[in-house]
Structure formats: C-alpha cells, structure tokens
Amino acid sequence: QRRGIPEGIFAAGKTAPQVVALAETALETTGRALITRADDAQIEALESNLLESFPDATLERWSTTVLVRAADAERPSLDATVGIVTAGTVDGPVADEAAAVCRDAGVTIDRVDDVGVAALDRLLDQLERLREADVLIVAAGREGALPTVVAGLVDSPVIGVPVSSGYGHAGDGEAALAGMLQSCTILSVVNVDAGFVAGAQATLFARTLDRART
Amino acid sequence: QRRGIPEGIFAAGKTAPQVVALAETALETTGRALITRADDAQIEALESNLLESFPDATLERWSTTVLVRAADAERPSLDATVGIVTAGTVDGPVADEAAAVCRDAGVTIDRVDDVGVAALDRLLDQLERLREADVLIVAAGREGALPTVVAGLVDSPVIGVPVSSGYGHAGDGEAALAGMLQSCTILSVVNVDAGFVAGAQATLFARTLDRART
Amino acid sequence: QRRGIPEGIFAAGKTAPQVVALAETALETTGRALITRADDAQIEALESNLLESFPDATLERWSTTVLVRAADAERPSLDATVGIVTAGTVDGPVADEAAAVCRDAGVTIDRVDDVGVAALDRLLDQLERLREADVLIVAAGREGALPTVVAGLVDSPVIGVPVSSGYGHAGDGEAALAGMLQSCTILSVVNVDAGFVAGAQATLFARTLDRART
Amino acid sequence: QRRGIPEGIFAAGKTAPQVVALAETALETTGRALITRADDAQIEALESNLLESFPDATLERWSTTVLVRAADAERPSLDATVGIVTAGTVDGPVADEAAAVCRDAGVTIDRVDDVGVAALDRLLDQLERLREADVLIVAAGREGALPTVVAGLVDSPVIGVPVSSGYGHAGDGEAALAGMLQSCTILSVVNVDAGFVAGAQATLFARTLDRART
Amino acid sequence: QRRGIPEGIFAAGKTAPQVVALAETALETTGRALITRADDAQIEALESNLLESFPDATLERWSTTVLVRAADAERPSLDATVGIVTAGTVDGPVADEAAAVCRDAGVTIDRVDDVGVAALDRLLDQLERLREADVLIVAAGREGALPTVVAGLVDSPVIGVPVSSGYGHAGDGEAALAGMLQSCTILSVVNVDAGFVAGAQATLFARTLDRART
Amino acid sequence: QRRGIPEGIFAAGKTAPQVVALAETALETTGRALITRADDAQIEALESNLLESFPDATLERWSTTVLVRAADAERPSLDATVGIVTAGTVDGPVADEAAAVCRDAGVTIDRVDDVGVAALDRLLDQLERLREADVLIVAAGREGALPTVVAGLVDSPVIGVPVSSGYGHAGDGEAALAGMLQSCTILSVVNVDAGFVAGAQATLFARTLDRART
Amino acid sequence: QRRGIPEGIFAAGKTAPQVVALAETALETTGRALITRADDAQIEALESNLLESFPDATLERWSTTVLVRAADAERPSLDATVGIVTAGTVDGPVADEAAAVCRDAGVTIDRVDDVGVAALDRLLDQLERLREADVLIVAAGREGALPTVVAGLVDSPVIGVPVSSGYGHAGDGEAALAGMLQSCTILSVVNVDAGFVAGAQATLFARTLDRART
Amino acid sequence: QRRGIPEGIFAAGKTAPQVVALAETALETTGRALITRADDAQIEALESNLLESFPDATLERWSTTVLVRAADAERPSLDATVGIVTAGTVDGPVADEAAAVCRDAGVTIDRVDDVGVAALDRLLDQLERLREADVLIVAAGREGALPTVVAGLVDSPVIGVPVSSGYGHAGDGEAALAGMLQSCTILSVVNVDAGFVAGAQATLFARTLDRART
Numbered sequence A, B, C, D, E, F, G, H: 001q002r003r004g005i006p007e008g009i010f011a012a013g014k015t016a017p018q019v020v021a022l023a024e025t026a027l028e029t030t031g032r033a034l035i036t037r038a039d040d041a042q043i044e045a046l047e048s049n050l051l052e053s054f055p056d057a058t059l060e061r062w063s064t065t066v067l068v069r070a071a072d073a074e075r076p077s078l079d080a081t082v083g084i085v086t087a088g089t090v091d092g093p094v095a096d097e098a099a100a101v102c103r104d105a106g107v108t109i110d111r112v113d114d115v116g117v118a119a120l121d122r123l124l125d126q127l128e129r130l131r132e133a134d135v136l137i138v139a140a141g142r143e144g145a146l147p148t149v150v151a152g153l154v155d156s157p158v159i160g161v162p163v164s165s166g167y168g169h170a171g172d173g174e175a176a177l178a179g180m181l182q183s184c185t186i187l188s189v190v191n192v193d194a195g196f197v198a199g200a201q202a203t204l205f206a207r208t209l210d211r212a213r214t
C-alpha cells in the first residue's frame, strides 16, 4: 500500500487455515504479515504452519496481534518515539495492535500500562516518560477519560483510542468514543478498538519526523 | 412534598406572569418558592411583583435559579456539608440549582469552581476541601470526566451531574452522561442538567447525617 | 483502593482458572475477594480450588456473586442500614451484587424482594420496613417504575438500578434507565445492571453515617 | 372516514386563516370540525371568523383542542364510559385531544387529573372511579409510570399515552414511550402526544360496546 | 393476577427443568400454565414430565407457545370474537402467543394468515371476515404496513404487533414499531413480538363486551 | 455536471439576494436554474429580480421549487414517463422537487396525488395510470407505507421517498425511511425529503430508455 | 410474484432440510429456486438431496447464493447490461445475491471486483467498463464511499448497497448506509446487505429497457 | 494553556458585548484573541470596539473566525506546512477555524478548496500540492468521503473533520463522522465541525516537526 503501512489481516471470523493462507500471501508478496484479533488456535496455526513454509521468518506476538517478517524483510528504524498508554488490562490488546504497526515500521515505542484515572498518582508518576514521546496513543475503555487527562499534561499530539469495554448504556465503547470526541483538551480520535489505525497514524507522523531529523 | 424538598418551579417555557403566579401560590402554601431555569425578564418580574405582595420575603438569586422565602418561613440548619464542584463556567447554572436546594434545607455548602480536568493542578490544589465534604456534587459537560477523577481522590460519595454543553456527536450532554454511567470510579448519577435532583438527593443524605450527629 | 471498596472481579468472559487466580491474588493482598457475574462452573472452581489453598477462608454466595474472606480478614460492622429492594425474580442477581459489597463492609442489609408495581399492595405492605432504612437501593427492569414509586413513599435517599430484562424496543435495560433518569421523584441512578456500583455508593454513605453515630 | 372518527385538523405549523379555511370545509362537508394543537391566535380566529360564517354552530375548547359542530350536526350518545387520566398539569392538553374525540362521538367521559405516581394516595383515592370506566386512557410524561400502575389496579383495558415532557436523556417523551412498551402490566400504547389517536381507539371500543348494550 | 390473565412463563433462556417446575407451580396454584417462547426440548419436557405429574391435564401447543390446563380448570366462554391476522409465516409464533391468551379466556378466535400487503388481493379476499371481528390483532414484521392497511378497511379497533423480522437498518422490529406508532390510520400498539400483551389487551376488551352482551 | 442534472440551489438558510445571485450565475453558465426549498420571499425575489436581468427567461413554480430557463436554453423531450405519486398534501413539495428535475430534462410526468393507504380505494382507482409509467417515484410520510403497497401492484421500478412529516417517535421521516428500507416489496430509496435525488435518478433511467426507444 | 422476480429463500436461521423442502416446492411450482445466505451445510444438502429429486435441474452457486433451475425452466435473455461492482472481498457475497437475481432474469452482468476507493487507480482503470453498463449496482462496506465516487464518473443510474462490514461506531453497515443516503452524487439505495433487492430493482429496469430495445 | 494553543472564544450564544469583553481579557493577558462561530454583528463589534481599545492590534477574519493580535504579540514562524482541504463551500467556515489556529502558531498553510469527490478530476489536479504538505486537514460534510479518498493518495497523516451539512437521516454531520471513523484508509478524526481542534492537533504536529528541522 502507498503509505508503507502493511495491510492488516483481520483474523476475527476467519478459519485458522484462511488466516494462514492470507499470511502466506502477504509474506510472499511483501515480506511480512500483520495479523490482528487472532485467537489462540489461529496463532498456533500460524506458529506451526507458517513457520514451516517460511523457516527463517520471525514471528512476534502481542496478545491477539502477530507480526511475521521474512528473514530478508527490511527492518527499518525511525528516529521517533511513540508513547503507547493504557488505562487498564482490558485495553492491552488494542494497544498491542498499535504497537505492532509501529514495531513493523521501526518506530521506538515507549509503553506505559495501567495508569487509568481511578489512580491518578500512578499516572502522575509516569509524567516525565509521557512528556518525552513525540506523539502519544492513549487507549481507554469505559468512560475513556484517560486521553483527555493525558492531553492536559503533555505538549505533544495525543491520539485517543476508545476501547469496547464496559457494559450497560453505551458500554460497547460508545461512551469512550463520545467522550474523546467531546474532550476539553486537544485530541484526535480513531474508531472503537482501532489500535491498528492509531498505530498507523502515529507511524505516518513518525516517518515525517524521522526525515526531518536525519 | 413528603421528603421536605420544595417543588421546583421550572420557568423555561412559561411567561413571566405565570412564573410569578406559581411562585405566589408556593409562598402562600409552603412559605417558600424555588424557581429554576428563569431568564432575566422572569427574575425581574419576581423581584418587582412578588416582593410587592410579600414585602418581608427574602429573595436570593444564583444565575438562573431563585429562592424566595417568607419572613416567617422556617430556616433550618443541618450539621452536614455538601461540596458542589464545577468543571467550568458553563456548568455554573446547573450547580446553582443544586446549591439552591441545599441552601433551602440549611445544608452547609462548599463551592469549588472551575477545576476541570484540562488543568489538573487547579483540581489537586483543592483536594483538602474536597475531602472534607460529607457528600460531593460534581457538574461537568463535554466529556464529563471530572466526577470520575474526583471520585478517585475522595472517600465520600460523589453524585455526577452531566451538563448539556458541547457540540457535534453526543454534544447535548449525552457524552457526559454516558461517561459518568461508565465511570471506572464509584458514582451515582442524575439526568443531564438535573442540578435540582442532585441537590435534593444530597440534601436527603445531609438530613440523615444531621440526625445522626445531633 | 482508597475508598475501602474491594476491586470486584468481573467473571463474565473469563475462564474459571483465570477467575480463581485473580481471586487468589485478591485474597492474598487484601484478605478478601469479591467475584461478580460468575456462572456455576466458575463458582464450583472457586469452591474447590480456592478453599483448598485457603482452607480457613469463608465463602458466601448470592446467585452469581461470591464473597470470599480470609480467616483473619477484618470483619467490620457499621451502624447503618441499607434497604435492598427488587421488583421481581429477574432483578435478584443484580441486587445480590449490591448486597455483597454492603456485606463486605459490615452494613446491615434489609432485603425486600418481589414488590414490583404490578401488585402495589405487596409493596405497601412493606412500607414500614422501607421507611426504616437509612438509604435504599431499588433494582427493577422492564419499565423500571419501582424506584420512582418507592422514592415517593420514603424520606431517605433512593438509588435506582436499572436491570437489563425486557425485550423489544429499549428492552436491554434502556427503558428502565431512561425512566429512572426522568423520574418525577428524587433518585440518583447507576448504569444498567450495576448492582456493584449501587452497593458501593450506599456503603460510602453508610460509613459516613456510622462515623456520625459512633 | 370509514370509522366515523373526524379527520383532525392539525393546527401546528399552519396560519390562522389556513386553519379557519380547513375548519370551514370540514363543517360544510361533515357538520363538524376538530382542531388540535391550536395556539391562542388560531383559536381566536376560529371563534370570530368561523362562528361568523356558521352563527348557529357551537364551539367547545379544551386547552389547545377545539371542536366545532354545526347546529344540525348529529349529536350521538353512546352507552359507554372512557376514563381519561393524567399524571400532571403538563399532560392536560394531550388528554384534551382524546377527550374531544370522545366528546364528538357521544362517549361519556370521566376525567381524573393530577394523580401521578409521586403522590400515590391521590391515585388510590380515585380507585373506585377508575374501576368503573369501560376503558381508560392514561397520559403521563417524564418516566411515564402512571399507566403501568393504573393497569395493575383495574380490570378494564388501559391505553397509555406518552407525553413529551421531561428534559435531558430521552426527555422528549421517549422515556415514557419506552416504559409503556416495556410495562410489566398489560397496556397498549400510542405515539408520543397522540391523544387524538388514543381518543379515537377508545371511541372505537366504546361504539362496539354501545351496540352490545343496546 | 387481578385481571384474570395468566402469568406467562417466558421460556427463552431457561432450562427445560426450570420451565417444567414453573409450569407445575402455576398448574397447582391456578389450574393452568401458559408457556411462551419455548423450544422443542422444553416442549418435549413439558409433554412428558408435566403430563406425568398431572395426567388429566390437557396440553395445547401453537408453535412456541403451550397452554396446559388442569382437568378441573374452569373453561370460560366469552361472547366476543378476536381476529388474529398475520402478514407472513414468520409472524406466526407471535400471533400464536396472542391466540393462546385468548383461548385460555374462552374468546372466539378468527385467524387469518399470510395476507401481507405485498399481495393485496389476498387481503381484500378476507375483508368480510376481518370486518366481523369485534377487535383485531394484526402482526407484521419488516416494514409492518399491514395493521395500517387493515385499520383503513374495518370499523373495529386494531392492535398492531410489530415482529422482529427483517435485517439491516431497523431490522429487529424497530421499523415496524415506528411505522405502527406513526400510522396514518387509528391503531394502538404493543412492543416488538409482544403477542402475549396484544392477546391480553384484546381479552380484556372481549370480557367487557361479553358482559355487555349477556 | 457530467450527468446532465442541474445543480440544485438549496434555498433554505440563505437570504433572498444570495438565492438570486446563485440563480443568476447558474442561468448564465448553464442556461437554467433549479431552486429548491424556497420560501415566498425568496420566490418573489426570483420573480422580480431575476426576470428583470433575464427578461426572456421563463420561470415555473411548484410549491417551494422553482425552475428558471433562459429563452435559448435547450428544451429536451424524452420518450419516457415517470409517475410521481403522493400519499397526502404534506408530501406535495417533496414530490414537486422530483417533478422539477424531470421537467427540466423533458421527461413526461404523470402525477397522482393523495392516494395514501388509509383510503385504499382511491389508490386502486388509479391503478391503470400507475401501471403505465416507466418508473414510479412514490413520496409518503408518517409510516411511509405507500411505496411498499404500490410496488406490489405494478411491474415497473419504484423509488421510495420518505417525507419528514409525523411527530413523536421517529416522526421526522425516520419511520418512513426505515419502513421503505425494510419493504417486503422491491424498492430503492433516497434520503428523507430528497425529492430532488429521486427525480434525478428517475431522469437518468428515462434518458437511457429514451435512447433505447429512438 | 407479479413482477417476475423469484421469491428468495432466506436460508439464514433455517435447518438444511427446511431449506431443501422450500427449494423443492419452489422448483415444483415455479421451475426455479433462489436461495440466499446459505452456509456450506445447507448448500451441500441442496446439491445432494435436491438434485436427487430433480436430476435434470441445474444448480449454480455464488458464495452463499444458489440458483436452481428445472431442466424445462424458461431461460430468458434480456438486451440490457447491469454492472455489479464491489469495493473489496467482503462485499462479494452481497454482490452475488444481486448477480443471481439478474442471472435468473437473463440480464447480461458485468462484474467488476475490488475497486474500492483506497486504491483509486484500480477504479479508474475500469472506467470504460463501468460507463458501458445500463445500470450499476455498487456494493461497499465500512464508510461505503465507492457508490458516491462511481456515480460521479458515469451517466447511468447507480444503486448503492451498504455492506455490514466494519466494526466499532456504526460498524454494522450503518455508516455505509448513512453515507449513501447523504451522497453528494445521485444514488438510490437499498437496505444493508440487500443485494437481492438491488438485483431485483436493476432487473426491473433492465426488463423495461429490453422491451424498448426489441 | 500548556500546549501553546490559545483558548478559543466560542461566540455562538453570546452577546456582542460579552464577546468583546472576553476578547479584551484574552488580548490583555495573552496578547491575542481567537474568536470562533461569530456572526456579523459580533465581528463588527470586535472591529469597532476592540480596535478602539487596542489601536495597534491587528485583526484578521476568515468567515466566522477572527484572530486579533496585539502589536507586540510574538509572531512565531514554524518550518512546517499544513494542507487544509475542503469538499465544498459549506465546509469553508469549519476549515477557517483550523486555519486561524495554524496562522496564530506561524504554520505555513496551503489551502485547497472545493475538491469534493463528485468531481474527481478537480481533486486529482491538486494532487501534487496535497502531497507536499506535512499533514493534511480535510473537511467534508454530507457523506464525508473526501478525507478517505485523499488519504489513499498521499503519504502524510490526514485529519478528517466532519461538517454538519446534509439533511434527513444522519444529516447533522453524523454520516460524515461515522464514515471517517470507518474509513478504509488511515485517518484520525475530530468531532463534527471541530475545525478548531483539527487546527490545534495539526499545530502540535507542526511544532514538533519544526523543532526537528531547526
């Protein structure tokens, strides 16, 4: 694809062999495959079958996201740091999608987990790290207040990612999305659970920054 | 009414004479009148006409809310403090409704304004005052994150009041309401702009507390 | 957590071993574990595995909610009564969540079941009990009218809990939530099925009251 | 129209002369005109202009609804009683629409006002009257609990009419509509503010009943 | 229950033994049991287990609805006819719920199936039968136009029942519900799939009519 | 524009001089101007000011839609007939928008008004005319049943246009839109009140047909 | 059915034997059967069982859609071309429904796949083919931009089909539907995933065109 | 504010003197004032009254947005270019908000107007300019397809701004917002009409880039 972001393979709703086949094609044509929303069976299939056909490929896994790279795939390195921040455990897999896209592009990642607004001191303890990133991706579910609070504490751009946790009224990520769109601090936003998109947007910025720095 | 909360007179959509007439009846039958969502013309009419008929009555005004009490109306005093907190200027009139109900009941009010989450240090500066209240009413619009953050910092119960500010998607207070219902800290909530209800609920708490203390 | 409310372990969507592991950690670090929305298999696992590791712990179960307390966990007792009221059988598990939080805190609970507005005389028969509670939690599904009616009959604060029963238009608890937010009597409200939150909010008030009384 | 219900003239959004012209045509062709949602200017125009052209016609007014009948229009009388019940003042004009349709058809009307569920004793005081009606129309806004409660107390069919009062979340009658559709007692329902439709449906019942009785 | 309508046992989401147990209790205490939304396994359990305990009871089944009556249960007969009309096959089980309630009460039922508006001549062929009913229940899914059209052709009251068929935008019965509420002919309406409620409302009217006739 | 449909000038929310200026530009550059949703003042301004600048132009008006054509504008004539059908008076202006686009293109229009489903015989009386059109545009508000019924009676394609009449739940044309999308007969649909779009779509088909015929 | 479009058999939610039985009846009475939304098991059952009973029938399959035609069924041929266009792989089965209806009617189909707006050059490469069709069906999910873009490039009518792909906010086809209804180019639209309806509407156009051409 | 973005003064709903007073305070305390959503009267008041008090200040206006800077206010210049793109005239004022924030920060702006997807060649003609910007803000209403298409053509990050144009279903910018969230190309998004937020987010990017470049 034009922008150098790999096509993600969205595993949910596909059979394990379908996922492996799509990953094989991606590996062959582009040297890498990025699989998101995979379950354990699909990941096992990738680990056994895919690595059989491509014995020299490397496979990295973050919860439900998998990045496979051919031995000879180019491994870029960009002079830019993306902070990836989560409010709680449930936000992890969504942040992992973002991390995988950044990793593929060679962005430096600074991951800060479990700093949701219910325990503000844990967040404030990480303030210096948050301020050092060039751009921040902040994932939060339920009421999704974390990106709003972070964007009041740092000078760099913040991309909010609403997560589909919660239950009852607006519990499928809609409360978090609405809150981020209404944020009283400056945010741009992606769709619910769209860690992939947030990672890609941060990567596009990182690449511009890398060119400016080098 | 059974619970000792005055019937509010909802002025929006009524003519000034209608509002005055309703207030007169309330004054006559209960010794006080609480008027909410009044505009300047309605308040002027109350000030000139109502005080003409009831020259000894006292009239207090908070932005769009007015409390009139007959000279001989009982003026209770309760041994309990309600903290009333706003995120920004736009939340003022909604908080004023709550304050008027508390004032009528003789609750001690501690008002803390303009401590929205975009400037967290202003909020943290007020932490001791917030921790001293017996119960807190926190009004916030847009993404409505303030009650969530406050409830992570204090031990007393917090009642969230979503305010109908904001624009675009979920901008009529719906984002704030959804966020408070999904809050990752413990809150109970009232409807959008329902400062009156929050004030009444806090008053019911305060009265029970007063009885326990005296 | 600051406010002395245990972190609930939300069992829905977790495996039985995950639930047991989380409960073990909670028991070790805080002396108790509160598990909500557990199914039979998860509860059996708790009963056999958890009590094996902590043979002196006590386990109490209310439908889908489980409270485990270490032998040496402190068992507080608060001088305050929370009335927990349901409209019908389907509201039971939601009320049980509230009860478990109150129980953990040592609040006196007065439980009144099956007094929905379709049979008003059953409700009126319980009026004296309802009036004696310091604060009331009222859970109701479908049209959710019960908290509104109760709040017209008592002087203490009422917290409404909408329950996700019903079907068709707004049948997932949305009708009940909307009705409680629009209530013509004074209520504060929590999210659909959020018995846990209602119990915690009532507990915070009970604790303040206990301090006032003792 | 086939069913003997007059075409209502929906005045909202029309000019006074348009309303008068439509009413004249209705009077000429059917001997009567039923005008709903009229404001004061439109009603004055009807009173002066219409009664000038039809000096022998009679004009009855209920808040925003007007029924004009030619001197020689048939004035039926049906042996059936429709109870028309409101929760509060704001529900009056909606109930008046229903009353006008029933009145035109010659149904006996028993009107019971201001018996909302916030003051249950006022409702219970009217129980005998409510039980004597052949069919009940119950109009209520905000949370719309009244028809549900009434339908638990009587044996005759109840038609619920949600009223567009309230504010904030679902405050345009949507909460009341949702609640009536989810009612835990037996109701059928019409659209928000559709007093006209409720009156017509009750009239159709009443006419069948009249034929059975005579 | 006061109104003589049996409590329906909503089988969906219950185990077969639970359904049987609830039905046994109902049979013992009221002489009959009405089970709705039952699947084949639940119905088989009712047929084998329930009839074992109550060998003289009779069991009638209409698709997913079952009516069991004790040998000595009273079998009333009312002098009134309810027309039950469906647009298509998919509306059958919803209409069956209505039919079972009417059957239990002894109402005469005239069932007219498969006369949806896509084939208007089939509907017009049944016009005489439709006109002879005292009250009509009309169930339709997708766009739900059938009750509107029927109510333009008959003089008796029509109760519309939206059915949760269809797919895509508003495909869960919401389009049909909205259309019936907006109907340009006179209808009252029940919730999506609420055949039970429609049957009960028609029965209440039929009983009044029966008293008038006898 | 590529497809030969004029750019409509949407007058709502513009001043009369703005509308005239836009119409002048359109006349100059394309020889014609099509103005929709114009009020009386805007239309008077067009009639006096525009015709002053372009004295030989012709102006045609249908309720709120105006078509102005320069003296030398080409006046095509297509060998194809579009039936334009309305349910009631309120649908007229929306149908007029469609008619104006068709008229501009030289399509033969067969207009059939006031044949809503509440009076089915008026519709059936027009059946032969409806069956002769090459394509039908059917506009209806409230429950929007008319296009569904028409499409069950004719062999040609039907384009449904939901109209924003009605009130209460889904009363802004949403019920009609949802119903047309769920139609049990074959329809394609345009947005609420989008008579312009329906007219343009019918014109595109008419032009293809004209080419086939000549 | 009047319009010569076969009744589709909607397989989703039916058992394989039910689908086979419905298909048999259709084959017997109309000489063909069109089955949509079938899964592999249902299609295998059709292939083995149905072709056993009707050994001379032909069965064609496109992903989840199956068209069976008796040996002696008429096989019409229409002088008209429908372009069927998809944005991506996920839109294939929806487009296949449309194709099957067109195929049954003898329309010439020009299928253009995988030309979504993310890779505009692939779309522009197919422009000549798109411009040669008499009418276009364009299926797209997620944001559903493709029909809008296509309709800006061709002169023939375009029917948009929103597809229920996507996730998060409005991810069930609602974003695509809303976008097509709001399109800044001329479109008519069918419901989400309603390939069947789009194919039928295009066929009705094609049949009129064929009559004009021959 | 920490991030160096001025507090905007949201003029809608304020009186002209209020707006002037807020602008005066802003000028005094920060050396500049940024007023958004101002009408002609408010802007005239700013031009006459404000410039009277601050005769050396400069005032720049873009449709409804005004930027006033004191004579001695710092006028930064950043080595970064933001492309600001609109689909049509109606999107202008929203884009102007973005432009004013960028202008205040000294960002180079490249504005490209009226390149909506209905006329794709106009967009493709500007491709080189679009590709040269460091970051793009793309504002579009109705179906909001433009940001999606642009993001498929350039390598830099794109921020989509949905505009509240359109009518009927989802016509208040909701269709555009939903489409941008579902975009099949990489976008981040701000709320409907939130040009201010988009401009601020782009400025934060630009400032980081400027630091990297200098």
Ligand SMILES: Nc1ncnc2c1ncn2[C@@H]1O[C@H](COP(=O)(O)O)[C@@H](O)[C@H]1O
Pocket (backbone or CB within 6 Å): A089, A090, B184, C006, C007, C008, C009, C010, C011, C036, C037, C097, C194, C195, C196, C197
């Ligand atoms: N039934 C419940 N209702 C509301 N919150 C809960 C419930 N059960 C657990 N929680 C809280 O939800 C948060 C996330 O829980 P978990 O998903 O287990 O990490 C924790 O703060 C719990 O205290």
Ligand SMILES: Nc1ncnc2c1ncn2[C@@H]1O[C@H](COP(=O)(O)O)[C@@H](O)[C@H]1O
Pocket (backbone or CB within 6 Å): D006, D007, D008, D009, D010, D011, D036, D037, D097, D194, D195, D196, D197, E184, F089
């Ligand atoms: N208040 C009302 N509620 C419901 N329908 C009404 C009401 N008033 C008039 N109608 C009906 O609405 C339709 C359109 O009325 P109009 O807008 O006056 O042409 C007619 O069938 C009237 O009988």
Ligand SMILES: Nc1ncnc2c1ncn2[C@@H]1O[C@H](COP(=O)(O)O)[C@@H](O)[C@H]1O
Pocket (backbone or CB within 6 Å): E089, E090, F184, G006, G007, G008, G009, G010, G011, G036, G037, G097, G194, G195, G196, G197
């Ligand atoms: N994929 C489809 N999309 C739209 N309508 C369909 C589809 N498949 C079948 N139908 C129609 O849906 C109606 C009900 O189908 P069924 O549920 O099989 O009785 C019939 O009129 C079918 O022609």
Ligand SMILES: Nc1ncnc2c1ncn2[C@@H]1O[C@H](COP(=O)(O)O)[C@@H](O)[C@H]1O
Pocket (backbone or CB within 6 Å): A184, B089, B090, H006, H007, H008, H009, H010, H011, H036, H037, H097, H194, H195, H196, H197
């Ligand atoms: N056009 C705008 N879009 C988004 N935020 C704005 C806009 N204009 C002002 N603001 C911000 O909205 C908040 C409230 O503004 P105000 O209502 O004027 O007090 C402040 O933080 C402003 O910076």
Ligand SMILES: [Mg+2]
Pocket (backbone or CB within 6 Å): A087, A116, A117, A140, A141, A142, A143, A144, A145, A146, B184
């Ligand atoms: Mg959070």
Ligand SMILES: [Mg+2]
Pocket (backbone or CB within 6 Å): A184, B087, B116, B117, B140, B141, B142, B143, B144, B145, B146
């Ligand atoms: Mg806030």
Ligand SMILES: [Mg+2]
Pocket (backbone or CB within 6 Å): C087, C116, C117, C140, C141, C142, C143, C144, C145, C146, D184
């Ligand atoms: Mg209830």
Ligand SMILES: [Mg+2]
Pocket (backbone or CB within 6 Å): C184, D087, D116, D117, D140, D141, D142, D143, D144, D145, D146
């Ligand atoms: Mg009420």
Ligand SMILES: [Mg+2]
Pocket (backbone or CB within 6 Å): E087, E116, E117, E140, E141, E142, E143, E144, E145, E146, F184
């Ligand atoms: Mg139907």
Ligand SMILES: [Mg+2]
Pocket (backbone or CB within 6 Å): E184, F087, F116, F117, F140, F141, F142, F143, F144, F145, F146
């Ligand atoms: Mg209609």
Ligand SMILES: [Mg+2]
Pocket (backbone or CB within 6 Å): G087, G116, G117, G140, G141, G142, G143, G144, G145, G146, H184
């Ligand atoms: Mg697409």
Ligand SMILES: [Mg+2]
Pocket (backbone or CB within 6 Å): G184, H087, H116, H117, H140, H141, H142, H143, H144, H145, H146
């Ligand atoms: Mg656009």
